[in-house]
Amino acid sequence: MRILVTALAATITIAVSTTAQAFCGFYVARADTNLFNQASQVVLVRDGDRTVITMANDFQGDVEDFAVVVPVPTFIEREQINIADNALIEHLDAYTAPRLVEYHDGDPCARYDMMREMGASNAMPSSGAALQDSGRALGVTIEASYTIGEYDILILSAAESNGLIRWLNENDYRIPKGAKRVVDSYLRQDMRFFVAKVNLDEQSRLGYSRLRPLQVAYESNKFMLPIRLGTLNAKGKQELYVYALTRTGRVETTNYRTVKLPSNTEVPEFVQQEFGDFYRDMFARQTIEENQRAVFLEYAWDMAWCDPCAADPLSPDELRRLGVYWVDDQSTGRIASSRPQNVFVTRLHLRYDRTHFPEDLMFQETGDRQNYQGRYVIRHPWQGPTTCDATAYKTAVRERQEREARTLANLTGWDIDDIRNRIAFIGGAPPEPDEAPWWKRIWR
């Protein structure tokens, strides 16, 4: 029995950490999408009614069993489907990922005022014919079928979902329970479907071991992402990353709350070794705090730059390949700028299931061009020799370390005592437990 993947699902990316120097501190680590299991990634390029959607699939298993059913808001033709490179999404992921930056305290004797300043600066067509015949008999119209890259694509328009479902069943795809109802609903909303399955011959000929992302370009006033089918066959909650590339400004959901994740906070030094755990636990806690119904903003930035950079901004060529058709095309002979212009990237992250996200995601582009990034700061105390009385500095650092411990506990739900034990408090032992009021320790 084949497995039908009815999601806008995505590949898990493997990212390499790089170190780059930037004004807002030294970038040391990032929280990639590979932190989360079952993570899907979708790139939405939107300008007016024009949409280019790139979907990376996280299907892991025998590709022979793979097929994905994708609802699209309008009829599409062959030229509107394309195959992208995984590297594009990996780059976009790396560029927009939440990041950890570090600062080193200067010599307190040489630059005693520095701490205060730094504290303040924290603002930061194949077998198609045969398929077609079988389809007609079942009341499903296969409007087009062809091979693109390693995929066989079938564009379906069924008069009723029975046809599509029966066709899928007949072709040995396992249909998730409840799929018929959702397919029926989409069809009544004039949505179309295409099915992509792997053409093994083409795949071995092309030599790709990993499935590449599917791209669709269409024109529709529906600025949305269908997630309902994806909730049917998922085991538990799913992670979804949406990267929106627009001209004007930040993208947000109109039917769910879009919430900024806590950012620009100072955390203890040891978080550097376990930034992934930190970010995962923080995200889980924030999700619960928002009643599991929020979409989180992780990055909103003008694509022309970054500070600090978790990765370089995407090049105009990469952006065009993702569907950003309005950036300078170097092949036209125009003098293309070294940096892409007029592209604003929004990275949204949500953890969803049917109960908490019953409706598809609806988006709107806002006029907000304020930059936002998930940025976490570690500050290393001065470890060198001091030639003056540094008592005041040490006291300030201990206070800062204690503050960082509490922040970390609040953000992640980690045990405050464990955190304190892991902090190398300057001057030795952690602050006396009785520094905190006794009642703060009762119901933790």
Add this chain to the structure above:
Amino acid sequence: MRTVSMAITSSAHPSRIIGSCGSDIADSVTMSCGTAPGRLELIATRCINGLIANELKPDSGSATFISGMRAFTRTLDPRCYQIVVLSLLLAYGVLALDFGIHWQNAAAIVITAQLVQFIGTRAAGLARFDPLSALITSLSLTLLLRTDVVVIAALAATIAIASKFLIRVHGKHVFNPANVALVTLMLLSDRAWVSSGQWGSAAISALALACLGFLVLTRAKRAETTLAFGLAYAMLLVGRALWLDDPLSIPLHQLQNGALLIFAFFMISDPKTSPNTAVGRVLFGALVAGIAFTIQYVLYEPHGPILALITCAPLVPLIDGRIRGNLYRWQHPAGTSAGEAKGVY
């Protein structure tokens, strides 16, 4: 021709004017609108005057607590409730929901609105300056309009208040001030938008919003528009879900939208821009719901309700013209406070 219908209504109900917000200090009002603190003081004074007048009423002083409360609420200008509730919602949005409202925008909206109101009052030759309605518009705009450009915020307030003085038919302004400003700026500028999803769909806050909003409405005695809109919109959403065979959690989620509730309870309910008759208001509410639904779920464009209201607003004079039978009832509704009849501008 502009008319000051409030003067007519007020003289018809002299007993109601005494003690209602603002009417008893009308003369001093015109002169004390220079600075923001002056205005705040003025609003407080007007609302507190309602309280004092209530205490002086012989028939309510010895009554039970409930009847006392009833008398009290009857005396108070319903707009005072609206201001309090909108302020609470604003505080909730800023403090609990992180709305990201810039204080500069809020200040620009409030100050500009009062300024334009003052200029309009003078230009229209009105006897007194009434800051309450302009303040309500300011609060609605602050809650709904998102922009990072202060000038757009000020422009919104200008369009809103100026529309009240400039676009008038039969002595009533045609467009809801906040509504016309929102739509104009959303269409003209890509730097202004409405974040309709930011209230979230937590059932508890939806319920709280509805209750608070309803409180405002019951004082405004104009619940028909809201009820008709809410009922028709809910029926359309449920009907759509049934037709699509979708789970009912979908229309429920669509209805648990804070922005929708604010629209229903604080914008479409505006007594000055809804039809004069109860039948007209029901018709109007249902019409707005139908068009809002069409925009949002047939044409798949966002902000259906806000766009539907501005589309339907020019029909209000037509509805008033066609359904005249009940016009008399609006002029003499039982329990209508004087404050409701005031503030035509």
